[in-house]
Each structure stands twice: as C-alpha cells, then as structure tokens.
Amino acid sequence: MKAMIIDDEPPARRELRRLLADFPWVEIVGEAGNVEQAAGMIESLTPDLLFLDIQMPGGSGFDLLTRLEHLPAVIFTTAHDEHAVRAFEVDALDYLLKPIDPARLAEALTRVKSAHAERTPRPDDVLEQIFVRDGARCWFVPLREVRLLSSEGNYIRLSWGKANPLLGRALAALEQRLDPNRFFRANRRQIINLDFIENVELGVNGRLHAQLRDGTEVEISRRQTRLFKVKMSI
Amino acid sequence: MNDAEQPIAQQKSQLVYWIFQLTGWGVITLGRFIGGVTVLDLAWPRLLLELVLVNTVGLVLSHWLRDFVRRNRWRALPIRKLAWRIFVASFVCGAPIGIVTQFTYLSALVDPETFLREYAPALQFQLALPFAFALEIVNWALVFMVWLTIYFTALVVREHRSAQLKQSELARALQLAELRLLKSQLNPHFLFNALNTVRSLIGDNPARAQSAVTRLANTLRYTLSSRHDELVTLAQELDIVTDYLELESMRFEDRLRIERDVPASAASVYIPVMLLQTLVENAIKHGIAELPRGGLLRISAVLENEMLNVEIENPRPFAPISAAGEGVGLSNARDRLRLLFGTRATLDLDLSKPTVATARLRVPQQR
Numbered sequence: 001m002k003a004m005i006i007d008d009e010p011p012a013r014r015e016l017r018r019l020l021a022d023f024p025w026v027e028i029v030g031e032a033g034n035v036e037q038a039a040g041m042i043e044s045l046t047p048d049l050l051f052l053d054i055q056m057p058g059g060s061g062f063d064l065l066t067r068l069e070h071l072p073a074v075i076f077t078t079a080h081d082e083h084a085v086r087a088f089e090v091d092a093l094d095y096l097l098k099p100i101d102p103a104r105l106a107e108a109l110t111r112v113k114s115a116h117a118e119r120t121p122r123p124d125d126v127l128e129q130i131f132v133r134d135g136a137r138c139w140f141v142p143l144r145e146v147r148l149l150s151s152e153g154n155y156i157r158l159s160w161g162k163a164n165p166l167l168g169r170a171l172a173a174l175e176q177r178l179d180p181n182r183f184f185r186a187n188r189r190q191i192i193n194l195d196f197i198e199n200v201e202l203g204v205n206g207r208l209h210a211q212l213r214d215g216t217e218v219e220i221s222r223r224q225t226r227l228f229k230v231k232m233s234i
Numbered sequence: 235m236n237d238a239e240q241p242i243a244q245q246k247s248q249l250v251y252w253i254f255q256l257t258g259w260g261v262i263t264l265g266r267f268i269g270g271v272t273v274l275d276l277a278w279p280r281l282l283l284e285l286v287l288v289n290t291v292g293l294v295l296s297h298w299l300r301d302f303v304r305r306n307r308w309r310a311l312p313i314r315k316l317a318w319r320i321f322v323a324s325f326v327c328g329a330p331i332g333i334v335t336q337f338t339y340l341s342a343l344v345d346p347e348t349f350l351r352e353y354a355p356a357l358q359f360q361l362a363l364p365f366a367f368a369l370e371i372v373n374w375a376l377v378f379m380v381w382l383t384i385y386f387t388a389l390v391v392r393e394h395r396s397a398q399l400k401q402s403e404l405a406r407a408l409q410l411a412e413l414r415l416l417k418s419q420l421n422p423h424f425l426f427n428a429l430n431t432v433r434s435l436i437g438d439n440p441a442r443a444q445s446a447v448t449r450l451a452n453t454l455r456y457t458l459s460s461r462h463d464e465l466v467t468l469a470q471e472l473d474i475v476t477d478y479l480e481l482e483s484m485r486f487e488d489r490l491r492i493e494r495d496v497p498a499s500a501a502s503v504y505i506p507v508m509l510l511q512t513l514v515e516n517a518i519k520h521g522i523a524e525l526p527r528g529g530l531l532r533i534s535a536v537l538e539n540e541m542l543n544v545e546i547e548n549p550r551p552f553a554p555i556s557a558a559g560e561g562v563g564l565s566n567a568r569d570r571l572r573l574l575f576g577t578r579a580t581l582d583l584d585l586s587k588p589t590v591a592t593a594r595l596r597v598p599q600q601r
Contacts (some may be wrong), residue, residue, distance in 0.1 A: 008526075009427065010487050015434035034526040055423075056550070059525045079426035098430040 001116060002029045004045065006038045007053040007077065008124065009049070012098060016051055018079065019105055026109065031105045035059035039067050047072050049112055049194040051096075062138055065131035066168065069177070073112050074140075134165040141165070144182060147212050149174070149191040159216070184231060186210065187221040200232065251300075254384070262377065263289045288335060292374075294325050296381050302450045303382075309389055313360045316561065320382045328375030335370055386582050419517060420457060423483075444447040446484055449477040460507040463574060466601075468535060469501035474534070476542065478511065482518055489528025490518070503542040505571045505597050509581075511562045513546045513593045521548035521591060527553060537599065544595040575601065 003026050007013050013031050020026050028046045032038035034057055042050070047098035050072050052061040061076060094108040119128075129142045141160055147158040151171040158165050167174075175183075175191060186192045196212045203209045208220040208228060220228050263285050270281045303309075303323075308316055310422050363493035428450050430584045433445035461468075472494075483490045514533070536543050564583060571579045575598060584592040 007522075008489075009431070009485050010440070011431045011485060013426075014438060015430060018437055036526065055523075057528075079430060080422040088455050098426055099433040102429075157314075182238035 001025060001049055001113070002027055002045065002047040003049040003051065004038070004042065004047040004072075005031045005051045005105070006033075006061070007031075007051070008033045008056045009053075012053070012077075016100065019100060019102055022102070023106075023109055024176075025113075033069060035061075035064045038064055042068060042072070043070060046070055048116060049073045052076050058093075061152065062133055063130075064177075066133050068131065069127075071131055072130055073115065075108050075112065122152070125177060126179050128172075130167065132165045132167050134167075137165070139163065140164060143178065144193070144195070147193050147196040147214060148216060148218065151189045159214075167222075184228065185224060186228075187224065188220045190218055192218050194231065197232070252494040254388075255297065256383075258381065259289045259293045259296075260384050262292075268598070275600045288331060292331060295331070296378065299323060299327060299382070300385065303385070305555045309386070318384070320386075320559065324375040324378035324382065325371070327378045329371050329372075332371035332374040333367060334489060335374075336367055358397040420454075423519075424515070425454075427485055428481050431481070435484065442483060442484065446481060449481050452477045456511075457508065463570070465504040465574065466507045467501065468505055468510070468544070470495065471505060471507065472496060472501065472533075475511055475514050478514065479531070482522075486522060486528055488523050489525070491528070491530045493530060493532045493534075495532075497536070500537045500542055500544075503537065503597060503599050504601065505542070505595070506567070506574055507542075509567050509570065509595070510544065510546075512567050513595070516561065516563055517546050517591065517593070518549035521550045540599040542595075542597045542599060544569065544597075546593040546595075548591055549589055571597075 003020070003106060005013050005016050005028060013033075017028060017031075020028060026049070029047055030041045032085060034191070036189055052064065052074055052078055054061040058063075065071070065074065069151070074094075077098055077100065078095060079098045094111060096104055096108060099173075102172045129140055130141045132141050138161075141158060146158050146160045149171060150159070150213075152166065154170055156167040156169055157172060158167055163181050164178050169192065171189075175185060178191065182194055183191050184194055191214065193219070196214075198211045198213045201209050201211065203219065207222065208225055210218045210220060212218065267278070267282055267285055270285075271278050281423070296529055308319060311319070428446070431449065432446045435446055453474060477494055479490070483492070510533075514531070517531055522531060532545070532546050532547040534547075568581050571581055579597045580595075582594045584594060
C-alpha cells in the first residue's frame with residue numbers, strides 16, 4: 001500500500017516514518033510539508049493512504065482534501081485539534097493524536113487494510129468517494145449513496161441521506177469522473193443515481209419523469225430521453 | 235445555590251418550623267394537663283378543652299409574631315435593640331392570654347393563694363387578685379420570650395451554615411477560574427507538539443532530546459508557578475522565552491529564525507510575568523506557523539527616557555489591513571498591564587503592514 005505523510009513539522013514526519021517501519025506493507029512514497037506541495041504530489045504519486053496533519057501553514061488538512069480529485073484513505077494526525085476532528089459527521093474516519101501511540105497506529109492501519117481489501121478494483125478515473133466541506137461540517141461522501149446531483153451556479157448540491165451538502169465544483173467537470181453505469185445526466189441541471197429510481201412516468205408535457213425513492217421527481221430532457229430508455233431498458 | 239434548589243430548601247425550613255411549633259406548644263399543653271390532673275385533681279375534659287383552646291391561640295399568635303418580626307426585619311437589628319423588642323413583644327402577646335386565662339379553669343394551675351402563703355406571707359391577701367393577674371401575664375410573657383429566643387437562635391445558626399456553604403462555593407469557583415487560566419496558559423497545542431518532537435528526537439539525536447526535556451520542564455515550571463500579578467525582570471522573562479523558542483525551533487527547524495537585540499540596561503526593567511511569552515507565542519502561532527517557509531522573529535528592546543520599549547516583529551500570511559481579530563491572550567495581557575501600571579504602560583499590535591505584525595510594549599522603568 002502506497003502512503004504519504006503530510007505534516008509541516010520535520011520531526012513529526014521522521015517520527016511517523018520510524019513508527020511505520022514496523023509495517024513493511026506500508027510503502028512511504030512521499031512526504032510534504034504544506035498543502036500546496038502535497039496536492040501536486042498526491043496527483044502524481046496516487047497514494048492509497050494519507051497521514052494528514054490538520055493544522056498546517058497555507059491551508060488545513062481539510063483544505064487539501066477539498067482540492068483533491070483522487071481521494072485516498074485518510075488517517076488524520078493531530079496534536080490537539082479536538083474541535084477540528086469533531087467537525088466530522090461520520091465516525092468512519094480515523095485520527096491519531098500526537099505523540100502517536102504505536103498500538104493505536106496498528107489498529108488504524110488494520111482498519112485501512114481491510115477496507116482496502118474489500119474495495120473492488122476500478123478504473124482509476126472513476127470517483128468512488130469525495131470529501132465535502134460545507135460551512136463548519138465535513139463529510140467523506142461515498143458517491144454510490146448519492147441520489148441526485150444538482151447544479152447550483154458553480155456549486156453542486158448533493159442529495160445524500162439526510163444531508164444536502166454543497167460541493168465547490170462545477171457539475172460538468174465532476175460528470176466526467178462519475179461511474180457511467182450508475183449516474184445519468186437527466187437534464188442540464190441534474191444528474192441522477194439510477195439505483196435510486198423508484199418509477200418512471202410520462203408527464204403531461206410528454207416528457208419522462210423519474211421518481212426517486214425519497215419522492216423527488218426529476219424531469220428527463222427531450223435530448224436524453226432515448227438514451228434513458230436504453231439505460232433503463234424501457 | 236441555584237434557582238432549582240431554592241424552593242426545596244425553603245420547603246425544608248418551613249417543615250422544620252412547623253415541627254418545632256407543634257412540638258413546643260404540644261409540650262406546654264401536655265405538661266399543664268398532666269400537672270392539672272395529677273397535682274390539682276381537676277376535671278380533665280374541661281381542662282383539656284381549655285388548654286387546647288388557649289394554646290392554639292398561643293400558636294396562632296406566635297405564628298403571627300413570626301410574620302411581624304420578618305416584615306419588620308428584626309434580624310438585622312443590633313442585639314440590644316432586639317433584646318428589648320423581644321421583651322416588649324413577649325408582654326404584648328403574653329398579656330391578653332394571661333388575662334383571659336384568669337377567667338378560666340386554668341387559673342387554678344397558678345394558684346396565687348398557695349403561692350402567697352408559701353413564698354410571700356408579708357403580702358396582703360387583697361393583693362392576691364392583681365398579683366394573680368400579674369403572675370399569669372409574666373408566665374405567658376416568658377413563654378413568648380423563650381419562643382422568640384429559640385426562633386432567633388435558629389435563624390442565626392441557619393444563616394451561619396449557609397454563609398459557610400457560600401464560602402466554600404466561592405472557594406470552588408475561584409479554583410475553577412484559576413484552573414481555566416492555567417489551562418489557557420499551558421497551551422495544549424504547544425505542549426503536545428513539543429512532546430511529539432521529543433519523541434522523535436529520542437531516536438534521531440538523544441542529546442538534543444535531553445536538552446528538549448529540560449527546556450520543556452523549565453517552561454512548564456515557569457508557567458505553573460507564575461502568579462497573575464507577579465513582576466519579573468525582562469532578563470528573567472527572556473530566559474524562558476529562549477527555552478520556549480529553542481523548543482519551537484526543534485519543531486519548525488529552518489522555518490524559524492530568531493534575532494534578539496536586548497541591551498543589558500533594558501534587561502533589568504520589571505515587566506508582568508508571562509507577558510512577553512504570550513506575545514512570542516502569538517507571533518509563532520499566527521505568524522511563523524502559518525507560513526510554509528516560516529520567517530524571522532525579531533525581539534528587540536530599548537530603554538529610553540525611563541521607558542522600556544519592547545518590539546516583537548514577525549512575518550504573517552498576507553491579509554488585508556484589519557482592526558478585528560484581537561485574541562483573548564492580548565486583551566488579557568493588556569488588562570494585567572493596566573492593573574499593575576495604570577495608564578503608564580501600553581501594549582499595541584500593529585497590523586498596518588500587510589505581511590508583518592509588530593507587537594509594541596511600553597513599560598515605565600520605575601513602577
């Protein structure tokens with residue numbers, strides 16, 4: 001497993017390197033001391049795992065994650081950022097408090113390893129999960145759980161569970177990276193998750209309306225209707 | 235005591251009051267009844283009825299007296315004024331009951347004839363009737379005197395106890411406040427990062443790790459032992475700042491560069507403890523730590539016209555000039571300065587340059 005260490009303090013990076021020596025299956029492919037440097041390295045080295053400090057100069061660990069296209073597994077490392085860690089809505093994430101307890105590190109790595117093994121291999125350009133920060137809250141959002149992506153200006157509103165976080169990207173850019181077998185461009189503004197379609201009806205205007213499991217109705221544009229019928233084998 | 239507990243405490247003291255009232259009057263009633271039946275051999279049903287009636291009046295009267303005493307705030311009176319009010323009130327309440335009882339069966343309980351014969355044979359028999367009245371009045375007045383004395387004693391005891399409680403609550407609140415202050419001074423972010431650095435150095439460079447532990451111990455000891463209003467010389471404070479900065483350089487390595495320019499004349503001036511330290515910590519936290527390449531931290535001091543001028547200059551991330559964003563640390567430091575030096579000492583944070591922050595401290599040489 002390819003891992004990267006991102007921390008602004010050189011002794012902290014050295015210490016983590018030393019601790020990771022006990023886990024030969026973790027290969028450290030790079031180190032970075034700030035967000036700018038890290039972003040470039042992650043895109044080129046495509047690590048599977050990040051050890052990420054939260055407080056760093058020129059942007060936090062969260063800032064880095066929102067910028068990433070390729071999102072690896074993340075273990076946060078922090079000296080004293082309870083508040084930052086609490087910003088998370090999911091407890092799926094792992095964080096280690098510095099100085100790092102070797103036993104806690106082993107636990108976290110075991111979890112990452114088993115999650116990594118369960119993952120079905122996919123072409124690299126398909127996104128599986130994205131990091132979203134909306135206001136003070138942060139989520140790792142698995143895309144297969146997202147019902148609907150709606151364009152709102154330069155942002156995307158994700159309909160996901162009970163939360164509807166706003167993602168700071170353009171819909172057209174994200175569309176390229178979505179799994180084409182799961183997501184379908186319904187109209188100019190919306191992309192739907194085909195797994196969440198409850199039924200499809202013919203509307204009064206002669207267009208198809210897809211009703212999602214939560215009751216939301218999405219109109220299929222005229223241009224997309226034929227393709228939609230093929231997809232849904234209607 | 236908070237609002238929710240107040241009514242419960244009040245209910246409890248109300249209950250205690252009624253227990254005392256009923257027991258007190260009950261004991262008087264019972265005592266006289268037993269005395270009347272056994273010693274004087276009176277007809278018990280009538281005696282009991284009269285006793286109950288009279289003592290109920292006594293109870294009601296004493297209850298009303300309590301109301302009156304509270305309304306007129308007797309508790310606040312000095313002891314002499316209180317004593318003489320108790321005396322008068324006891325007679326005012328005792329007299330009507332004493333007079334009424336003369337016309338009842340109860341008068342036999344205090345038998346003036348026997349009394350006169352036994353204790354004052356010199357008195358004329360025709361004085362017996364007025365004497366009987368007087369005796370009964372005094373007797374009842376005494377009952378009310380005892381009642382009021384018990385009442386005020388109970389009040390004093392209760393107040394004393396609640397004062398003690400308040401005292402201990404106050405002490406606890408003070409401890410909490412001190413603890414909070416300590417916590418804010420200890421700066422957990424620095425502490426845990428320093429410990430992490432030490433852990434790393436143990437492998438890389440044991441000699442440096444040893445020096446780091448000593449410096450960390452010095453910093454902690456200084457923080458823990460310093461009092462809010464303590465004064466130290468600039469030299470003493472600089473010693474601890476040096477230890478602190480040494481630890482931070484191990485953490486930031488080449489990102490932190492330090493320049494110091496403090497002449498001996500300036501170093502002997504007294505300043506509030508931990509004040510320079512707070513300013514340097516701010517310079518690291520909001521300046522160096524926020525810059526990927528770090529920068530130069532400058533500490534300089536001069537003594538001019540009997541005023542000590544200290545300047546701490548650090549680079550900071552580019553930000554438009556803003557007046558806002560003054561932290562708790564800075565306003566605390568300013569409060570302490572005002573407390574110790576009045577208006578003669580000042581502390582300013584100059585953010586007029588977009589990429590530099592300068593803290594300026596001015597303290598008079600003589601306090």
